[in-house]
Amino acid sequence: MRPFAYLRPADAPSAVTASAERPNTMYLAGGTNLVDLMRLGVVSPEVLVDVSRLSADAVEEGPDGTLTIGAGVRNSDLAADPLVRRRHPMLAQSVLAGASGQIRNMATVGGNLLQRTRCSYFQDVTKPCNKRLPGTGCPAREGDHRNLAILGHSESCVATHPSDMAVALTALGAIVHVRGADGPRTVPMPGLHRLPGDEPERDTVLDPGDLITAVEVPPLPFAARSRYRKVRDRASFAFAVVSVAVALDVADGVVRDCRIALGGVAHVPWRAETAEAALRGSAATEAGFADAVDAELAAARPLPDNAFKVPLARNVLVRTLIDLAEAS
Amino acid sequence: MNGEAHTTGPDISASAPSPVTVDLLLSVNRDRHPTTVDTRETLLDTLRERLGLTGAKKGCDHGQCGACTVLVDGRRVKSCLTLTVTLDDREIVTVEGLAGEDGPHPLQTAFVEHDAFQCGYCTPGQLCSAVGMLAEAAAGWPSAVTPDVGGGTSPDEGTPSGGDVPPGDGIRLDDDEIRERMSGNLCRCGAYVNIVAAITEVAR
Ligand SMILES: Cc1cc2nc3c(=O)[nH]c(=O)nc-3n(C[C@H](O)[C@H](O)[C@H](O)COP(=O)(O)OP(=O)(O)OC[C@H]3O[C@@H](n4cnc5c(N)ncnc54)[C@H](O)[C@@H]3O)c2cc1C
Ligand code: SF4
Ligand code: FES
Ligand code: FES
Numbered sequence: 001m002r003p004f005a006y007l008r009p010a011d012a013p014s015a016v017t018a019s020a021e022r023p024n025t026m027y028l029a030g031g032t033n034l035v036d037l038m039r040l041g042v043v044s045p046e047v048l049v050d051v052s053r054l055s056a057d058a059v060e061e062g063p064d065g066t067l068t069i070g071a072g073v074r075n076s077d078l079a080a081d082p083l084v085r086r087r088h089p090m091l092a093q094s095v096l097a098g099a100s101g102q103i104r105n106m107a108t109v110g111g112n113l114l115q116r117t118r119c120s121y122f123q124d125v126t127k128p129c130n131k132r133l134p135g136t137g138c139p140a141r142e143g144d145h146r147n148l149a150i151l152g153h154s155e156s157c158v159a160t161h162p163s164d165m166a167v168a169l170t171a172l173g174a175i176v177h178v179r180g181a182d183g184p185r186t187v188p189m190p191g192l193h194r195l196p197g198d199e200p201e202r203d204t205v206l207d208p209g210d211l212i213t214a215v216e217v218p219p220l221p222f223a224a225r226s227r228y229r230k231v232r233d234r235a236s237f238a239f240a241v242v243s244v245a246v247a248l249d250v251a252d253g254v255v256r257d258c259r260i261a262l263g264g265v266a267h268v269p270w271r272a273e274t275a276e277a278a279l280r281g282s283a284a285t286e287a288g289f290a291d292a293v294d295a296e297l298a299a300a301r302p303l304p305d306n307a308f309k310v311p312l313a314r315n316v317l318v319r320t321l322i323d324l325a326e327a328s
Numbered sequence: 329m330n331g332e333a334h335t336t337g338p339d340i341s342a343s344a345p346s347p348v349t350v351d352l353l354l355s356v357n358r359d360r361h362p363t364t365v366d367t368r369e370t371l372l373d374t375l376r377e378r379l380g381l382t383g384a385k386k387g388c389d390h391g392q393c394g395a396c397t398v399l400v401d402g403r404r405v406k407s408c409l410t411l412t413v414t415l416d417d418r419e420i421v422t423v424e425g426l427a428g429e430d431g432p433h434p435l436q437t438a439f440v441e442h443d444a445f446q447c448g449y450c451t452p453g454q455l456c457s458a459v460g461m462l463a464e465a466a467a468g469w470p471s472a473v474t475p476d477v478g479g480g481t482s483p484d485e486g487t488p489s490g491g492d493v494p495p496g497d498g499i500r501l502d503d504d505e506i507r508e509r510m511s512g513n514l515c516r517c518g519a520y521v522n523i524v525a526a527i528t529e530v531a532r
Contacts, residue, residue, distance in 0.1 A: 001368045002345050003348050006348065006367045031414070032391055032406070032409050039389070039390075050414055076464070076469065080468070085477055085478050089477050089478030100394065101404060101464065102404045103391055105405055235508075236507070236508050237512055
């Protein structure tokens, strides 16, 4: 690992300044992804700015029911929070479906959103990879892509975003608070993560030095009836092959509203806007659910070894919609 | 601490890649250790190589096996992914610190009684993880297999209702809960059945 200086500024503005004043700086939060990537040689910052003690560690409720989650809130505290569990069960479930107890105790909300892909070529510095070294090619396309994207990928990259939590936040329409060199701003989800296009080295719309300070979850009463469901290669402690976050509002057999996002299928947590639009106002029946989901997945372009993800995503999503509808 | 003031390496604006060291006061198993560490050092390496505490084990060095699990401020973490330089003012407890004056920790006794290990390589991590896990369950933290994450929301039965979450209620730890909560600790010898039995005894 390349030597680096370590700074621990007292507040968010000083962290942004510290990072702007020095080249090749990275923020360190829980370190569960960054320390590993530094050890693997995938990233080699010269300065680490520790943001894990910036007192952005609370979940606060606004007058209208908005929840503001500090970027430094540990994943385990987020999942245990009574307001999060009651209002947005799928958010708590998505966090609990990820990693392990130890890692959730370390990992933060900000770091979770910005974790890098688990594509094996990206993590192996002896291999070419457009995301790690732009212009070197994408061996995954011809090689190991069983776990990679079926939607929205490009010639240059077929990676998936690995976060479970981001899938639920995308369904919930969370708003990410960012502080950059020009001051604070907000970025909506979906919209934080980007499709690879011909710049796969950029996972998100953030610029270097941008600090995530909080994530705001707007009120969504019907999300009290919501669910995160994850399919993986072993029962626990594995990344998603496919996952779904679904909130459903059904009255008198008709879908009044819904929110749907998919994980493990794209370079972004995939908001299923086509399926949502098809479902709103339609009959809450298995056939209706299947049609809406098929309309969404019509855009899928699977590779030879991950075509199974299309029916898998379809079946998991349809089943989850049925379960939620039956429970209402 | 102000990290900059303690930085004894080169000027941080220079890119010369020579090691940067920092002086810290580490608290491990209730003892204070003034320590000088390389910023790149993980807690696992500091414990094993500088402090002679070889209980925590290096299984994978990537956060995937749990053999390096220790407690920081009472919470279980993976010491292979924790940079030591971040840990001043934190209380670290390793497997060497679990026993009290009156003998082994109840989990240690239960592991022996239930044959909860074979080679023993994963055991220090299993023990520290179980200590942290029991505290999490007692505080009412849900897991991926907890039926009522949302209070009336059942992730596996699909019967959400959005009722109240019972505040701070302890979780009843059946085998499924223990297995899920301990899934960050792998055992190459496959002692899982007896590990669950040992933890169950202490959880009661
Ligand atoms: C063995 C293992 C299994 C895992 N399994 C899963 C899983 O099943 N599902 C899942 O979702 N995740 C999983 N993870 C990933 C884990 O959730 C992430 O590593 C973690 O959430 C990252 O958070 P962190 O605080 O540790 O981030 P760090 O590692 O500290 O940082 C990650 C990145 O975010 C940047 N960053 C951190 N905070 C900020 C901020 N506030 N503003 C701007 N930039 C910031 C850092 O510079 C870095 O680039 C797993 C990890 C491991 C090691
Ligand atoms: S899919 Fe993306 S991350 Fe993986 S090898 Fe190709 S370019 Fe790299
Ligand atoms: S050595 Fe830390 S998890 Fe394997
Ligand atoms: S007892 Fe040998 S690895 Fe667990």
